[in-house]
Amino acid sequence: MRHGLTLRIGPATFRIGSAWRTPIEALARLYAAYPDGGGTVADFTVRLQPTSTLRRWVRPSIFITGDHGLADAAPMSLAHGLLAAEMGMNLQMALGWRRHLLLHASSVEKDGRALVMTGESGSGKSTLAALLGERGWRLMGDEFALLDLDSGAILPFPRLVSLKNQAIGVVADAVAPDRLGPLLRATAKGDIRHMVPRADAVARMSEGAMPALLLFPRFGHEAALRPVGQGEAFMRLTQASTNYVALGEPGFAALTRFVTGVPACAIDFPTGDAAFEMVGRLWEGGA
Amino acid sequence: MSAALLVRVLRDPASVEALDAAGWTGLLAAAKAERLIATLAWRIEGRQLPHGVKPILLDARMDAEREARQALWEADRAAHALSAIGVRLVVLKGTAYAAAGLAAGQGRFIGDLDILVPRAAMEAVERALMAAGWEWVKEDAYDDAYYRQWMHELPPMIHAERDRMIDVHHTILPLTARPKPDAAALLADAVAIGDSLWTLSPEDRVIHAAAHMLADGDLQGGLRNLWDIHCLLHDIDRSTLDRRAARHGLRAHVRQAERLADALYGGGAALTAWDRVVRARLLARDGWGRETRKLLVFACYLRSHWLRMPPLMLARHLWTKWRKGHRPR
Known part of the structure; x- marks a missing residue:
């Protein structure tokens, strides 16, 4: 070409x-x-x-x-x-991709442990990860989290963060302009603007972390918190994975290990600040 | 020109060791586009490979193994469904190669399950499959009538739970094509693999592959079909093959397949002018995985229709399809 x-x-x-x-x-x-x-x-x-x-x-x-x-x-x-x-x-x-279980999820890392957030488009998982990445966490990825089949670690896939609609204004205020791409108006998914992850996210992009907490965030609702059982987490993650079926038994084993070892919680949040508070509380308290 | 590179590496695996990173990327893209990536992986096993290539090839092999497993399970389910009506299951193409453990099956991607049954049993087979969970892919009265009147197979069916397609054939070429293969002979000489599956005889496998590639389609995926033929030819006596091909009215097609397979993947062969045109079409793929030689590709697409039906019928068919909004790729 x-x-x-x-x-x-x-x-x-x-x-x-x-x-x-x-x-x-x-x-x-x-x-x-x-x-x-x-x-x-x-x-x-x-x-x-x-x-x-x-x-x-x-x-x-x-x-x-x-x-x-x-x-x-x-x-x-x-x-x-x-x-x-x-x-x-x-x-x-x-x-x-076949070398890891691919989860449609964002992930961030602190103290060598990973927080994984999954949800549908519009759930706020991408925005949350982007903002946490500016607040002391290392951004591992906003779209795909790679679950290692042997070690059980989450590996980073830190491509450009794709900010959508209201998230553009929220995040753009927090980062230097040279880290932002052009504003793409009226795409099929609304307005989109790409953001370059911080330098440490890029420099450490080969470095995985063991998962410590799984969240199912949902933006735009009254603050609420609900523990998610292993069975539900498993089923929702199979749906959030594009290669679960293709990987066969190793994928099943890796996902089983993930949901049995990692506490999971659904959080509804009305604002970013409410989300940070809830994430902080869950992370300190037992994740 | 990467299809040419792919062919060279399949013919001479040692040549792969001279490639640089750009050459490798082009080779892999062409192999993926031609669905020969896992075949390539098998072929160059044990060679010196640059960093990054091995995992790509392992992924491809894993995918092919999974497909073969699924294909064999699908064949098992179909055999189970047909056992009730006493029809033995003759599997064709990829599933047959995998079931029989043939070299042609090594790393081969397998799409639909293709089976061959006696024409007289078609209705019973259709009912038995539907009772076992298969259903029509799409409801279209014209297509349905067309398949039943003129094709060598039922309209494609898909299994509601497993999401896999099955093509039920009663012969190996459309009824409108000029050659008329002897379907009864194909079935009579089928050989058993295991307890519940049959395949065509070794000669008929080559003849079917050649008919499928050269007397029916538009040469899409032709490099893989030709690789199948190259592998299938290994354990075959060519003069026996020639006699058998004559019986099916496919002697010219089989001979051309032999020449092309020998020229591209084997020890060489003298090609006719028409062979060279086909070869040019087969090699129409660049290092980005894109189809090249658009005019030639389109001409082959037109030819595939020409092969399938007489002119007046073709005109009526194209007109009907056009009104329904169908356009060539």
Whole structure:
């Protein structure tokens, strides 16, 4: 392809090719502090290609694909090229990663132990992780947590944090402007702005941590706290995993070990401050 | 040009040791796109591999092993469903190679379960499968009627709980295709594997693979089909194969498959002009995993329809499909 870049994020290496220059330039700027992936064999290839020959020049439209792709993937505007590249990498991980149990969850680390947060899009797990990452925790990832099949540790996947809608204003106030990507308006998921994790999150991206607490956060509700039993946690995590079935018995064993060893709690919260207070209390009290 | 690289490495695994990182990335992308990545992993086992390649190949092998396990379980369930009506289950293609432990099955991705049953038993088979939990994938009166009247198989069915597809064939080419294989002979000479499964005879396996690749489809996935043929040819007497192919009216197709398999994966062969066109189509894949040579690919797509039906019927079919909103890829 005309433009390309190889990125290493956590344990995975991506080669991203694009028919246009701008998405690659945006990636190169925001991933500048990440280790150089050049000269290594990529685990995955991502392609940002025109939906048709015409759409390369006239109202450019991106079809996201690669080693793994979805035939009916919605085309994206070139103005959202950075998001397309991020989605392309997520797609490869979701469909192709086999070396860990992949959980659709955010994770942060403190004192060598990991807090894992899972929930649907809009639950606030990503925003919480981003904010905790600015408040003394190490951000391990806002989208995928990788559960090691042998050791039971959570491994980081600290790609760019994807801030959505109201979260953009909340987080943008807390970080320096050079850590923020362009504001992408009116994408399929609303407004999106990417944020570069802090330097320590990137520098320590090969360093895992044993999980100590699992949370199911839910933003926009009265503050409430409910312990979650092992069975429920197990079932919800199988649904939050894209490769649980593909991994077979090792995936089952790893997830069983996780839910039997890690306390789990559902928290509803109306504001970020309420969430920090609840997380702090749970973390001190027995996690 | 990475499909060419992939073919070279499959033919000569030692050549892989000369690749740099960019060459490897291109090779792996092409192998994934052609669904030959786990085959490649088997083929280059034990070679000197650069850092980062081994885990990718292990992942691919694990995926292929899981697929084979699932495919065999699916065959077992289908055999169970058909045992009640006394129809023996002849499995085709990937499932057959895995069940029989053939080299062609090593690392092969297996999609649907393809089975062959006597045409007279089709209705009973359909009922037995539906009673055991299979259902139609999509309800479309035109497609349904088309399959039943003109195709060599029932419309695809899927198992409601296991989400796996089954294709029930009564012969190996559409009824509208020019060659008319002898389906009764295919079934009569099937060989047992284990207690509940049968496969085609070794010669018929090659003939089926060649018919599928060269007399039916648009050569999508052709490099893998040709790899199957290359492996299947190993333990076969070519003159016996030739006689058997003649009986099915597929001699020319089988001979072309032999030439292409020998040229691409074996010790070489003299190719005709038409062979070279097919080879060009088979190698239309670059190091990003993209299909190249778009015009040739499209021509092969058109040809696949031409092979399947006479002109007037083709025109009517395309018109019906177009009105329903179907467009070529």
